[in-house]
Amino acid sequence: MPFPLDTPVSVGLIGFGAFGRLVAAHLAPHADLRVHDPFVPSGVIAEAGAVPATLAEAAACPVVILATPVSTLAAVVEGMTPHLRPGALVLDVGSVKVRPAEIMRAGLPKDVDIVATHPLFGPQSARDGLRGLKIAVCPVRGERARRVGAFLRRALGLTVILTTPEAHDREAAAVQGLTHLIAKVLVAMEPLPTRMTTRSFDLVMQAVGMVRHDAPEVYHAIERENPFSAEVRRRFFDLAAGMNAELGEGDSRREA
Amino acid sequence: MPFPLDTPVSVGLIGFGAFGRLVAAHLAPHADLRVHDPFVPSGVIAEAGAVPATLAEAAACPVVILATPVSTLAAVVEGMTPHLRPGALVLDVGSVKVRPAEIMRAGLPKDVDIVATHPLFGPQSARDGLRGLKIAVCPVRGERARRVGAFLRRALGLTVILTTPEAHDREAAAVQGLTHLIAKVLVAMEPLPTRMTTRSFDLVMQAVGMVRHDAPEVYHAIERENPFSAEVRRRFFDLAAGMNAELGEGDSRREA
Incomplete structure (x- = not known):
C-alpha cells in the first residue's frame, strides 16, 4: 500500500x-x-x-x-x-x-x-x-x-x-511517566536479585529492560515536556510516602 | 513420589x-x-x-x-x-x-x-x-x-x-518488597489507562494483577516482618525523591 x-x-x-x-x-x-x-x-x-x-x-x-x-x-x-x-x-x-x-x-x-x-x-x-x-x-x-x-x-x-494531543498526554503521563520513573529508580537500585525472583518481579524487570536503553531525550520528553506528568509523579510519591509512613508507624508501635 | x-x-x-x-x-x-x-x-x-x-x-x-x-x-x-x-x-x-x-x-x-x-x-x-x-x-x-x-x-x-533465612530475606526484601510496594501505589492510582498503553506498561500492570489480590497478611509479612525491607523502601524513596527533585528543578529553570 x-x-x-x-x-x-x-x-x-x-x-x-x-x-x-x-x-x-x-x-x-x-x-x-x-x-x-x-x-x-x-x-x-x-x-x-x-x-x-x-x-x-x-x-x-x-x-x-x-x-x-x-x-x-x-x-x-x-x-x-x-x-x-x-x-x-x-x-x-x-x-x-x-x-x-x-x-x-x-x-x-x-x-x-x-x-x-x-x-x-x-x-x-x-x-x-x-x-x-x-x-x-x-x-x-x-x-x-x-x-x-x-x-x-x-x-x-x-x-x-x-x-487529541491533550487526551494523549493525559494518558501517556500515567502510562509512560510511571513506567519510566519506576524503571529509573529500579535501575539505580541495581544489582537486584536475579535468582530468587517471583513471576511478578520478573515481569516488572522485563518492563524495565524494555525502556532502560531509551535515549535520555525520551525520558526527558516524557517527564518534562508532558504537561500532566508532574501531577502524576506527585500522586505517585504522595501515595508512596503515605504507605511508607503507615509501615513506619507500625514498626515503632511494634518496638514500643 | x-x-x-x-x-x-x-x-x-x-x-x-x-x-x-x-x-x-x-x-x-x-x-x-x-x-x-x-x-x-x-x-x-x-x-x-x-x-x-x-x-x-x-x-x-x-x-x-x-x-x-x-x-x-x-x-x-x-x-x-x-x-x-x-x-x-x-x-x-x-x-x-x-x-x-x-x-x-x-x-x-x-x-x-x-x-x-x-x-x-x-x-x-x-x-x-x-x-x-x-x-x-x-x-x-x-x-x-x-x-x-x-x-x-x-x-x-x-x-x-x-x-539461608538471612540470604532469603535480603533478596525477598527487594523482589517482593518492591513489587508489592509498586503494586499498592499503582492500585491506589486507579483508574489507570487501559487503551493507550505501551508493552512495558502492560507488563507492569500484569505484575500488579498477580499480587493485587494477595491476602493483606502477605503484604504485611513482606513489608513489616522482613528485617531488610524498611531499608529497601528507604533506598527506593530516596532515589525516587532525588529524581523528582531533579525534574522539579528543571521545571522551575524552564519557567524562569
Whole structure:
C-alpha cells in the first residue's frame, strides 16, 4: 500500500536517531526516503537503504516526518519552513503531543497539513515486528489523519488510536511517566536479585529492560515536556510516602 | 513420589487460607492430608479432598506444614508443641524466613526437624501448574532439607533454591518488597489507562494483577516482618525523591 499521497511518494525524514531508524526501516518498502540528520554520517544513512539529504531536500518532499527530540522541534520547524511545498503533509513521532502540536501549528505555513503521532513502542518492543503494536494519531490541521491511520493499519499492521494531543498526554503521563520513573529508580537500585525472583518481579524487570536503553531525550520528553506528568509523579510519591509512613508507624508501635 | 518419610505419609496442614489450599491441592496426590483451621468450616476442608482435623491431630502427623500468617506463628507453635511426635518434620511456607526460623527454632522441641520454605509464587502464578516455579528451602534443624528439596523438584516440578533465612530475606526484601510496594501505589492510582498503553506498561500492570489480590497478611509479612525491607523502601524513596527533585528543578529553570 502506498503512502497516502501519490505513488511512488518521496518522504522526507528529519532525524536519524534510534526512532528515525525504526521509522526508516518500516517505511522503506512503501516510500522513497530522503533522510536528513546533521549528526549522522551520510554513509550510515545510505547503508540503511535511504538517501542522505540536506534539510532543504528533505523538507521539500510531499510528506515530511519529524523524528527529532521535542526540545529541538521549534528550531527544526523554523529551519524547514522556507523549503516546504504547499499541500505538504508534516507528521511528528514524539512521546508527547500537546507541545509539539502547538509548535507545529504555530510554526508551519497554513497551506501545510499536520498530523501528530506517537508510536507507543520503541526499538525494543518492535524487535519482533510492528503487527499489533499501538500508535496514537492526532489530527492537528487538515483532513488527512484518517488516511494516515488507514495506511498505518493496513500497510504496517499497527493498531491506530485516533485521539487529541491533550487526551494523549493525559494518558501517556500515567502510562509512560510511571513506567519510566519506576524503571529509573529500579535501575539505580541495581544489582537486584536475579535468582530468587517471583513471576511478578520478573515481569516488572522485563518492563524495565524494555525502556532502560531509551535515549535520555525520551525520558526527558516524557517527564518534562508532558504537561500532566508532574501531577502524576506527585500522586505517585504522595501515595508512596503515605504507605511508607503507615509501615513506619507500625514498626515503632511494634518496638514500643 | 512419596513425601520424604514413610509411605503413605500423613501430613498435618495447619492453616487453610489461600496458600494452605494451594498446598493441599498439590500435596493431595502424595500424602494423606489432615487439615486444621479453626476459621474454616470442616465442610470446606472435606470438599477440597482433605480430612478436617483438630490441632492435636494435625500436629501429631509425622510431617506438619504451617500455613498460617507469620504474625500468628509463635502462638501456633506454642499450641502444637505438646502434640508433636519425636522425629517429626515441621515446615512453614511464609513469605519471610528469618523470624519464622527463629520462632520455630526457639519454640519447637529439640527432637523435631525444621525446614523453612518460601514458595515464590501464589495462587495467581500457580494457576497453570507448578512446573518451573521457584521455591526457597532453608535448613533450620536436622538433615532433611535436601530430601524435601528433592521431593519438591521431582514430584512437584519446582525449581528449588537451597538458601539461608538471612540470604532469603535480603533478596525477598527487594523482589517482593518492591513489587508489592509498586503494586499498592499503582492500585491506589486507579483508574489507570487501559487503551493507550505501551508493552512495558502492560507488563507492569500484569505484575500488579498477580499480587493485587494477595491476602493483606502477605503484604504485611513482606513489608513489616522482613528485617531488610524498611531499608529497601528507604533506598527506593530516596532515589525516587532525588529524581523528582531533579525534574522539579528543571521545571522551575524552564519557567524562569
